[in-house]
Amino acid sequence: MYEKILFPTDGSVGTAHVALQAIDLARQYGATIHVLHVVDEDFRTRLGEFTGADDELDRRGEQAVERVERMVTAHDVPVETALETGDPATTIVEYAGDIDADVIVLGTHGRSGVERRLIGSVAERVVRQSPCPVLTVRLPGTDVTVETEGQATEIAQATLDDKQIDATATAADRQRNVWVVEAEGGDRSLLVYVDPVTQRASVIDRSD
Structure with missing residues (x-):
């Protein structure tokens, strides 16, 4: 279309x-x-x-x-x-x-x-x-598109699912220029970084 x-x-x-x-x-x-x-x-x-x-x-x-x-x-x-x-x-x-x-x-x-x-x-x-x-x-009054912990956690979980990582996003913390979302799965401990403007997310495995 x-x-x-x-x-x-x-x-x-x-x-x-x-x-x-x-x-x-x-x-x-x-x-x-x-x-x-x-x-x-x-x-x-x-x-x-x-x-x-x-x-x-x-x-x-x-x-x-x-x-x-x-x-x-x-x-x-x-x-x-x-x-x-x-x-x-x-x-x-x-x-x-x-x-x-x-x-x-x-x-x-x-x-x-x-x-x-x-x-x-x-x-x-x-x-x-x-x-x-x-x-x-x-147009909203800000370029930030991820404003709440719930939004950040949802994006992090979708990223984990897309990458077929068996883990659950649990808690998100807004730092200066990024959301940091914790995730757990089995014996794996992960962090998902979510850009508050682009919504781009990257996964870091803390278990390695």
Whole structure:
């Protein structure tokens, strides 16, 4: 059903949560994720008088797509990236047509009322103009996608099951940049490290 999934990103906080929706679709259908960042041409023009502004906008765009690229790669999903300049909504729609995208997964800040009318919404314009279906996901206020001990334990257990390791995840502890989940099975004592952003997990056997 889906072979090409377009994921536009502006580097907003909470992008990881939205990217996971695209990753889930890609894994389900064996699709490739195309990560796109559009540098707003009007914004670039307004900043043109400031030395180094162009380079800074490009650098931020490159960082935005690279963060998502690392996340998608961590889930073993094929990924391609692109950096374009133009009107964001128009460029996203045109790019979707150029690559013959099957679906666009797009984060939205959930603006409403006066704020939406004054600022406008890229997501709304993409939905109206897109040549393919659009899945909109509201951006949360954080890039962390594993927020509770229960979530970390569930991911750890799924990883153990996938690796056919006969062990049960028991307790999780949130450390600075990682969840550490303890697991026991027979005479084996294991630790499962879960990345709180990408949800990528690795298993360490403490019995060795």
